[in-house]
Structure formats: structure tokens, C-alpha cells
Amino acid sequence: AVVVALAGAGVWGWLAVQDFLAGVPAIPPRDQLVVVNQAPAMTFEDMTGQVIATRGPKHGQAVSLAELPPYVPEAFLAAEDRRFYQHGAVDLRGIARAAWVNFRAHRTVQGGSTLTQQLAKTLFLSPEQTLNRKLQEAVIAWRLQQAMSKDEVLELYLNRIFFGDNAYGVDAAAQIYFGVPARSLSLPQAALLAALPKAPTRLALTNDMTAALARSHMVLRNMRSQGWITTDQEQAAMNAPPHLAPEAQGEGDFGYVLDMAAAEAVKIAGGQAPDLVVRLTINPTLQAVAQGVVRQTIAQEGRAAGVSQGALVLLGGDGSIRALVGGTDHHLSAFNRATQAQRQPGSSFKPIVYATALENGVQPTDVRVDGPVEFDGWTPTNYEPGFRGPVTVAEALAQSINTVAARLASEVGGGRIADMAHRFGIKSIPDDPQLSIALGSYEVNLLELTGAYQVFQQAGQRVTPYLVDQIATTRGAVLYSHVASAGLPVYDQGHAGQMVRMMEGVITHGTGTRAAIGRPAAGKTGTTQNWRDAWFVGFTPDWVCGVWIGNDDNAPMNKIVGGAIPAEIWRRMMLAAHQNLPVRDFPWLPPEPAAPETDGQLAVADPDQAGADQTDADQGDGMNGDRTDAPPAAAPDADADRAPRYQPRAGPAESPYPDPDYPPPWGARPQQPYETGPER
Numbered sequence: 001a002v003v004v005a006l007a008g009a010g011v012w013g014w015l016a017v018q019d020f021l022a023g024v025p026a027i028p029p030r031d032q033l034v035v036v037n038q039a040p041a042m043t044f045e046d047m048t049g050q051v052i053a054t055r056g057p058k059h060g061q062a063v064s065l066a067e068l069p070p071y072v073p074e075a076f077l078a079a080e081d082r083r084f085y086q087h088g089a090v091d092l093r094g095i096a097r098a099a100w101v102n103f104r105a106h107r108t109v110q111g112g113s114t115l116t117q118q119l120a121k122t123l124f125l126s127p128e129q130t131l132n133r134k135l136q137e138a139v140i141a142w143r144l145q146q147a148m149s150k151d152e153v154l155e156l157y158l159n160r161i162f163f164g165d166n167a168y169g170v171d172a173a174a175q176i177y178f179g180v181p182a183r184s185l186s187l188p189q190a191a192l193l194a195a196l197p198k199a200p201t202r203l204a205l206t207n208d209m210t211a212a213l214a215r216s217h218m219v220l221r222n223m224r225s226q227g228w229i230t231t232d233q234e235q236a237a238m239n240a241p242p243h244l245a246p247e248a249q250g251e252g253d254f255g256y257v258l259d260m261a262a263a264e265a266v267k268i269a270g271g272q273a274p275d276l277v278v279r280l281t282i283n284p285t286l287q288a289v290a291q292g293v294v295r296q297t298i299a300q301e302g303r304a305a306g307v308s309q310g311a312l313v314l315l316g317g318d319g320s321i322r323a324l325v326g327g328t329d330h331h332l333s334a335f336n337r338a339t340q341a342q343r344q345p346g347s348s349f350k351p352i353v354y355a356t357a358l359e360n361g362v363q364p365t366d367v368r369v370d371g372p373v374e375f376d377g378w379t380p381t382n383y384e385p386g387f388r389g390p391v392t393v394a395e396a397l398a399q400s401i402n403t404v405a406a407r408l409a410s411e412v413g414g415g416r417i418a419d420m421a422h423r424f425g426i427k428s429i430p431d432d433p434q435l436s437i438a439l440g441s442y443e444v445n446l447l448e449l450t451g452a453y454q455v456f457q458q459a460g461q462r463v464t465p466y467l468v469d470q471i472a473t474t475r476g477a478v479l480y481s482h483v484a485s486a487g488l489p490v491y492d493q494g495h496a497g498q499m500v501r502m503m504e505g506v507i508t509h510g511t512g513t514r515a516a517i518g519r520p521a522a523g524k525t526g527t528t529q530n531w532r533d534a535w536f537v538g539f540t541p542d543w544v545c546g547v548w549i550g551n552d553d554n555a556p557m558n559k560i561v562g563g564a565i566p567a568e569i570w571r572r573m574m575l576a577a578h579q580n581l582p583v584r585d586f587p588w589l590p591p592e593p594a595a596p597e598t599d600g601q602l603a604v605a606d607p608d609q610a611g612a613d614q615t616d617a618d619q620g621d622g623m624n625g626d627r628t629d630a631p632p633a634a635a636p637d638a639d640a641d642r643a644p645r646y647q648p649r650a651g652p653a654e655s656p657y658p659d660p661d662y663p664p665p666w667g668a669r670p671q672q673p674y675e676t677g678p679e680r
Contacts, residue, residue, distance in 0.1 A: 041054060041055065041056035041058040041166070041275045041276070042054065042055050042056050042261075042262055042265055042275070042276045042277075042278050043275070043276070043277045043278070043474070044254070044258055044261060044278050044279075044280060045277065045278065045279045045280065046279075046280060046282045046283070046284045046287075047279070047280065047281055047282055047283055047284075047320075047322075047469070048284070049279065050284065052251070052254050052257075052258070052280070052282070052284070053251045053254060053258055054166075054176065055166065055258060055262055056166055056262075056275075058166055058167055058168065058172045058175075058176060058275075060167075060169050060170070060171025060172035060173075060174070060175055060181070060182065061171050061181070062159050062169070062171075063155075063158065063159060063169075063170065063171050063182050063183065064155060065151055065154065065155050065158075067182075067183045068158075068170075068182060068183055068185075069183070069185065069187075069190070070228075071187050071190055071223070071228065071229065072158075072170065072182065072185055072190045073154055073158065074223055074226075074228040074229075075187075075190040075191050075193070075194035075219055075223060076115075076154075076157070076158065076194045076197075077115070077154075077226075078194065078219050078220075078222035078223040078226060078228065079194040079195060079197070079198070079215075079218075079219045079222070080115050080118065080194075080197065080198070081114050081115035082222060082226060084114065084115050084116075084150065084154065085150055087114065114141065115153070115154065115157055116141040116144055116145055116153050116157075117138065117141040118157070118161070118197070119141070119144065119153060119156060119157045119160065119161075120140035120141045120144060122157075122160055122161060122162070123140075123160065158170045158182075159171070161197045162197065162200045163176075163177075163193060163196045163197065163200050163204075164196055164200035164201050164203065164204030164205070164206075164207070165177070165204050165205070165206055170182045170185075170193060173193050173196070174189070174193065176245075177189075177192075177193070177205050177242075177244055177245065178242060178244070178245055179245030186242070187220075187229065187233060187236075187237045188216070188237040188238075188240050188241060188242050189242045191216040191217075191219040191220050191223070191237060192205070192212060192213065192216040192241075192242055194216070194219045195212050195213075195215035195216040195218075195219055196212060198215070203215065205244060206244070209244075213241055217238055220234045220237050220238060221234065251330070252288075253287050253288050253290075253291035253292075253325075254282070254287065255326075255330025255331070255334065256324060256325060256326030256327065256330055256334075256336050256338065257280065257282055257287065257321075257324050257467070259326075259330075259334060259336060260324070260326075260336065260339060260467055261278055261280055261467055261468055262278075264467060264468050265278045265468060265471055268468065268471060268479075268480050269471050269479050269480060274473045274474065274475075275473065275474045276471055276472070276473060276474070276479070277471070277472045277473070277474060278468060278470075278471050279468075279469045279470040279471075279472075280321075280467055280468060280469060281316070281320035281321050281322060281466065281467055281468075281469050282321065282322060282323065282324075282467070283322040283323060286314060286322050286323045286573075286576065286577055287322075287323045287324075289323070289572075289573065289576040289577075290312050290314060290323035290324070290325045290573055291323075291325050293312070293569055293572045293573055293576075294310040294311070294312050294325045294328060294547075294569060295328050295329070297310070297565060297568065297569050297572075298310050298328050298549070299328075301565060304558065305557055305558050305560045305565060306551075306555070306556065306557040306558035306560070307534075307549050307550060307551060307557045307558075307560060307565070308328070308551050308552070309327055309328060309337055309549065309550060309551060309552055310325070310327070310328060310337075310547070310548065310549040310550075310569065311325055311326055311327065311336075311337035311338040311341070311446050311547070311548045311549075312324070312325040312338065312446075312545070312546070312547050312548075312569065312573060313325075313338050313446055313447050313450045313465075313545065313546045314543060314544070314545045314573065314577060315450060315451065315454055315465055315543065315544040315545070316543065317454075317457070317458065317463075317541075317542065317543075317544075318463055318484055319451070319454065319463035319464055319465045319466055320465075320466060320467075320469070321447075321465055321466065321467045322543075322577075323573075324338055324339075324447075324467070325338065326338045326339065326340075333552070335552070337446070337548065337552075338445070338446045338447050338548075339445055339446070339447050340445065341445060341446070341548075342428060342443035342444065342445055343443055343444070343445070343446075343528070343532075343533045343548065343550065344440055344441055344442070344443055344444075344528040344529075344532070344533055345440040345443075345444050345449055345526050345528075345533070345535055346439065346440040346526035346527045346528040346533060346534075346535060346562065347400045347402075347405075347439065347440055347511075347524065347525060347526040347527065347562070348440060348449065348524050348525065348526025348535040348536070348537050348562065349437070349439075349440035349442075349444070349449070349526065350397060350400065350405050350438070350439075350440065350524060350526075351397070351453070351456065351499060351503060351524050352417060352420050352421050352424060352426070352452065353405055353408055353409055353412075353417055353437070353438050354393070354397050354405075354408065354499065354502065355420055355424075355456075355491065355495065355496075355499055356408075356412050356416050356417045356420040357393070357408040357411065357412055358495040358498055358499065359420070359491070359492065359495055360411070360412045360416065362393055362408065362411075363393065363498075364392065364393050364394035364498050364501070364502055365392050365393070365394065366392065366393050367390045367391065367392055367393075368390070368391065368393060368396060368404045368407050368408070369389060369390050369391075369403075369404075369407075370382070370387045370388040370389060370390075370391050370396065370401050370403050370404055371387045371389065371403060372387070372403075373403050373406060373407060375406065375410055375435050376435075378406075378434075378435060378436065380402045380403055380405075380406040380436075380438070380439060381402060381403070382401060382402050382403060383400075383402070383527075387403070388401065391404065393408070393502075394501075394502045394505060395505070397502050397503070397505070397506065397510075397524075398502065398505035398506050398508075398509060398510030398511070399510050399511060400506075400510065400511045400524075400525060402438075402439055405438040405439060406435060406438045406439065408438065409435045409437060409438035410435055414432060414433040414434060414435055414437050415431065415432050415433075417429075417433065417437050417438070418430060418431055418432065418433050418437070419431075420491075421452070423462070423490040423491065424451075424452035424455050424462060424490060424491070425448055425451045425452050425455075425462055425464070426444055426448050426449065426452050427448070428442065428443060428444050428445070428448070429442050429444075430442070440526060440528065446535075446546050446547075446548045447465060447546075449535075449537055449546055450465070450537055450544055450545070450546030451463075451464070451465045451544075453523075453524075453537050453538070453539055453544055453546070454539065454544045455490060455491055455496065456491075456496050456499050456500055456503065456522070456539065457500075457539040457540075457541070457544055457586070458487055459493045459496050459497070459586075459588045460489060460490060460491035460492055460493045460495070460496040461486065461487030461488065461489055461490070462487055462488045462489075462490045462491075463485070463487045463488075466482055468480070468482065469481070469482050470482065493588070497586075497588075497589045497590070499522075500522050500586055500589060501522075501589075502522075503522035503523055503524055503538070504520065504521065504522045506522070506523055506524055506525065506538075507521050507522065507523055507538065510525075511525045511561075511562070511563045512524070512525045512536060512538070512562070512563050512567050513563070513567075514563055514564065514567040514568055514571060515536055515538060515563075515567040515568075515570050515571050515574075516571070517540075517571055517574050517575055517578065518583075519540060519578065519583040519584075520540060520541065520583075520584070520585045520586065521538055521539070521540045521574070522538055522539055522540075523536060523537055523538020523539065523570070524536075524537060524538065524562075525561065525562030525563045525566070525567065526562045527560075527561040527562045530556040531556050531557045531558070531559050531560055531561070532550055532551070532554055532555070532556055532557070533548065533549075533550045534548070534549050534550065534557065534560050534561055534562045534564070534565065534566050535547065535548050535562045535566055536562050536563070536566035536567045536569070536570045537570075538570060538574075540574065540578065541584055541585065541586045541587060542577070542578065542581055543574060543577050543578070545570055545573055545574055545577070547566040547567075547569045547570045547573070548566065549565055549566055549569070
């Protein structure tokens with residue numbers, strides 16, 4: 001019975017061993033182990049062809065030991081396995097030593113894995129720390145050593161080990177960190193790379209250079225103790241720490257751009273493409289200015305203003321994204337507020353409303369009454385107390401008067417405004433919105449709103465913003481190239497010209513005077529309820545730029561409006577963008593009409609209303625309170641010799657209100673509370 005029991009136990013034990021071995025991966029031929037299945041690495045270039053950064057798992061060229069300086073493999077042996085050539089696949093002596101050291105320290109100080117075991121784990125196993133996995137690791141290491149010589153194992157290790165920062169293999173690490181191939185590594189560089197495989201993410205040279213250098217000194221001491229280098233070489237290497245290549249020092253101002261570009265490149269080229277070279281539309285100088293302006297302004301004014309984040313988009317005339325800032329610091333938050341954040345635009349959406357009104361017969365010189373109004377229980381009010389009475393449509397936009405925008409929305413209907421937004425490239429607006437759309441109550445992102453303004457700049461032609469200009473393989477085969485287009489006609493050129501002139505008034509004498517840059521420019525301010533968002537979007541004949549500031553948690557700012565910090569950021573960005581560019585007007589616009597005979601009064605549609613819009617010179621951004629530092633009202637003859645933007649149509653303008661006694665005395669009705677539409 002005992003014999004039978006022992007025999008049975010032996011059978012079961014044999015079966016258990018066979019079952020365990022069946023779960024151990026087989027060792028393929030060595031040449032297959034050098035080939036890596038990988039997602040594509042991407043090298044990003046700016047518009048000039050200069051390399052910005054490399055992303056994705058990068059595998060350098062496979063190198064042989066004969067190609068490397070002797071101190072390169074010796075550095076890795078000094079760091080990971082000094083007895084590599086004296087023991088088998090598993091080092092029992094090393095395991096015993098590590099166990100004793102760890103027992104005395106009451107924690108894990110040393111590991112007993114050989115370099116061959118580390119290679120087995122890298123090639124075949126998961127990182128989990130279990131007894132079963134350690135046994136599999138030992139079996140695979142034994143099989144590797146049976147199939148290869150020691151030199152071949154070491155060579156494969158150097159070509160496959162991970163170094164952090166997406167670098168796999170010593171050649172990739174040498175290129176990413178130092179900008180040189182592995183065969184050109186210096187002794188200090190080799191020691192520093194050898195320090196990394198122990199904890200490649202924590203010790204990555206872009207993460208903790210101090211800790212990595214400290215470990216590299218241990219590597220150098222071990223190399224000297226083994227007789228591989230002299231004491232003088234050790235000291236010289238310690239006294240000359242390596243410097244990272246510029247491209248290894250992080251992505252600088254390009255983090256948000258690269259996130260967006262990488263996603264677009266994968267979408268265009270596919271996820272299984274070879275390593276790629278992606279050329280972007282980014283102007284590196286303007287990108288640095290954009291990131292610096294946003295970061296510095298928020299740092300200097302953010303605490304007092306109660307604002308923690310900002311975003312900026314700069315577009316060329318063809319829709320090329322020349323600069324994009326998604327936040328103040330990509331390292332702290334990779335959330336791209338220029339493309340991913342959906343925020344209420346406030347009055348910066350009003351140009352879409354006014355564009356719809358012009359398309360439906362309204363003229364800039366038409367008069368609408370700024371006064372109390374109600375639409376199905378909705379009573380929009382202006383930012384500043386009081387009303388102006390009759391004003392021209394052009395002046396209502398310049399001063400961002402909410403009641404007039406609401407009246408125009410009521411006249412044309414929310415559906416037509418939504419259709420206009422869709423034609424301009426804003427896809428987030430529902431087909432049948434409420435009238436509060438007049439005050440920017442529906443969320444958009446900064447890139448699409450900035451792109452919509454480009455329709456005005458481009459005489460009614462819509463061009464789609466784009467970031468990726470070309471995608472090629474590392475061998476030069478072009479996989480994709482952006483094809484420039486003339487733009488899609490979505491809006492009448494004549495109406496676009498009227499909108500440009502009206503939006504110039506925002507900057508010359510309206511809510512956006514802080515955005516003035518000393519050359520023709522048009523734009524619009526925007527601020528949302530309780531000062532949660534502040535915007536300035538505008539354009540010149542050369543550039544379109546949009547700016548947003550606010551807080552990620554939607555917390556209110558300290559009464560910051562679009563005509564303040566956003567307009568200032570916009571101004572600084574546009575001044576930099578226009579350096580060395582000639583001052584010019586929009587080339588497609590006809591010359592402004594000659595000035596009519598006047599008596600020194602500002603021309604208006606109805607002579608009886610002359611001076612009607614000279615009340616309350618500090619009127620804010622309607623919904624939105626964007627007027628800051630507004631100049632006092634001009635004297636009646638201040639602009640007497642200036643040609644007016646528009647000529648009135650023949651005959652007096654008709655009031656939309658038949659009651660001859662309308663409007664009532666403005667003091668007769670209490671001012672309603674500030675209201676901008678639904679809360680976010």
C-alpha cells in the first residue's frame with residue numbers, strides 16, 4: 001500500500017510539473033526575439049522641419065557587443081550582475097546573499113535575479129511578484145541559456161531592456177537621452193544608462209536625474225572594484241555628469257499640441273503604422289509666446305482675479321494652427337481646455353446672432369431699442385444698470401447690449417441661429433435652441449469658436465482648422481499630406497464685410513478697447529454668468545486668435561470680464577504675431593464710403609435719435625460685462641472728420657414698436673437682477 005501511495009504521489013507530482021511547464025512560454029529563435037511588435041513611435045516636427053519631440057515606444061537599432069565600447073556592457077554588468085560570466089541561469093550564491101541582506105535589514109534591499117532572469121521577465125512574463133512567476137522566470141532563464149551563449153544573452157538584454165521615457169534598448173536610450181547612438185556613448189553616459197533598468201520609470205532621467213546620478217556613481221564604483229576602469233577614470237566620470245540632449249528635456253511648450261497631434265496622426269495613419277515623422281503647422285516662436293503669455297498672465301494676475309486656467313488658439317489664414325495652449329501647465333494637467341473643454345461663450349457668440357440677422361434683412365444702421373423686454377418669461381438684462389433707448393445694430397454689438405441681441409434672436413428665430421452656427425463649424429449647438437442662445441448660453445470649445453470667427457476674416461469662406469501638415473515614415477515615404485483648399489462658401493461676402501466693420505467697433509470704442517493693437521482688428525468679448533468664463537476672440541487680415549480664461553471647477557472669478565485679462569492676452573499675442581508684418585486692411589473689403597456732409601453730429605439712421613447712444617459711456621458687455629477701462633463719451637464733434645462705417649438706408653428707419661410713446665421713461669421701471677440665461 002505504501003508503494004502504491006508513493007507511486008501515486010509520484011504520478012501526481014509528475015503531472016503537476018508537466019502542467020507547470022506547459023504554462024512556461026517556449027523560446028523562439030533568437031532573431032525573432034530581437035524583432036519587436038510595437039505601436040508606432042512618432043517624431044514631431046514644427047512647421048520649419050525642426051524636431052520638437054519624440055513620443056511612443058522607441059526601439060533603436062539592434063547593436064552587437066562588438067559595436068559597443070567595452071565599458072558599455074561592463075557598466076550594465078556592474079549594475080545588475082557582476083558574476084554574470086561565473087554562474088548559470090540562476091545564481092544560487094547571489095540568492096542566498098540577497099536573502100541574508102534582506103533578512104538583516106528587515107526589508108528588501110537586494111534582489112537575487114540574474115541578468116538572464118531579468119531578460120526572461122522582460123521578454124515573456126508579467127511584472128507580478130508571485131512564487132509561480134518566479135519559478136517560470138527561472139525555467140525560462142535556464143532555457144535561454146541553453147539556447148544562447150552568454151554574450152548572446154547579454155547582447156539581447158542590452159537591445160530589449162526598458163530605460164524609461166519610452167526607450168527600449170540601449171541604442172534608443174542613448175539617442176533619446178543624449179542624442180547619440182549607443183556606439184558613441186561616453187563612460188559617464190554608459191554608467192548613467194546602466195543605473196536605469198532597476199527602476200526605469202522612477203529613475204528616468206527626465207524624472208529624477210539626482211537619484212539616477214547617485215546610482216550611476218555606484219555603477220562606477222563597482223566597475224572600478226571589478227578592475228574594468230581605473231580610479232582616475234572613476235573620478236573623472238563622477239566629476240563630469242552627462243547633459244541631456246535638448247529634445248530629452250521634456251516637451252516644453254508643446255505638450256497640449258503633441259497630445260492633439262498624436263491622436264490625429266493615429267487616426268490618419270492607423271495604429272499599426274511604422275515609426276512616423278509628423279510635421280505640424282506649429283510656429284515654434286509663436287507657440288513659445290502663446291504659452292508664455294498665458295502662463296505668465298495667470299501667474300501674475302490669477303490670484304487676485306480668482307482664475308487658475310487659460311487657453312489660446314492662433315490660426316493662420318488657411319486654418320493652420322500656428323499656436324495652441326490648452327492650459328497653464330501640461331505637466332500638472334493634460335486636459336486640453338482649447339479643444340476638450342465645453343464652456344458657455346457668453347457674448348462672444350453674439351457675432352453668430354448678428355450674422356444671422358444681417359442675412360435675414362437687418363442692416364447695421366437699423367435701430368433697435370435697448371429697453372426692458374420679455375420673451376415667454378425670459379427677461380434678459382444688460383450688465384450695467386439702465387438702458388440706452390434706440391441704438392443702431394452696429395452700436396449694440398460694439399457695446400454688447402443684451403436686450404438688442406435678444407430682440408434680434410427673437411426676430412430671426414433660434415433655429416436659424418443654430419443653422420448659422422453649424423455652417424460656421426460650431427457643431428455643439430442643438431438644432432432648435434432657446435432664445436438664450438443670443439447671449440451664448442450653449443457650450444462650445446475655444447478651437448471651434450475661433451474657427452467660426454475665421455469665416456468673417458475669410459470673406460464668408462469656411463476653412464477647417466488643422467494641425468497635421470504631413471505624415472511620413474522614418475524612411476521618407478509620405479503617407480499623408482494636407483491639401484490646401486480655397487474654403488467652403490458659407491456666408492455672403494457683403495454681409496461678412498458688414499460684420500467685420502461692426503466687430504472693429506468692439507475694439508475701437510466698444511467693450512474690447514484693451515485689445516487694440518494699432519492696426520485693423522475686429523473681435524468680440526464674452527463673459528458668462530457669475531464671471532465663470534471670460535473670452536476674447538478676434539482677427540486681423542493676417543491672424544485669428546481666441547482666448548479663454550476660467551477655472552476647471554467652474555468657480556466664479558473675481559468679476560473678470562472678457563474685455564479685461566482675455567483682451568490683454570489677445571493683445572500681447574497678436575502684437576508678437578504681427579511683428580515685421582505691414583499694417584493693412586482686409587484686402588477683400590471695399591473702401592469705406594466717403595463722409596457725408598455733417599454738422600458735427602454722429603450720423604445715425606434717424607436724425608431725431610442723434611446722440612441717443614451717448615448715454616452711459618461705461619456700458620458693459622451686456623450679458624457679460626466686458627467693458628473695462630472704457631474711455632469717456634466723445635465730444636459731439638470728436639469724430640466729425642471721420643468717415644462713418646455705414647450710410648443709412650433711404651428714408652427713416654422704422655421702429656419695431658408701433659406705440660409712439662415707447663420707450664417709457666427709463667427710471668419708471670426698476671432694474672431687474674443681472675441675468676444671462678441658464679446657470680451652467
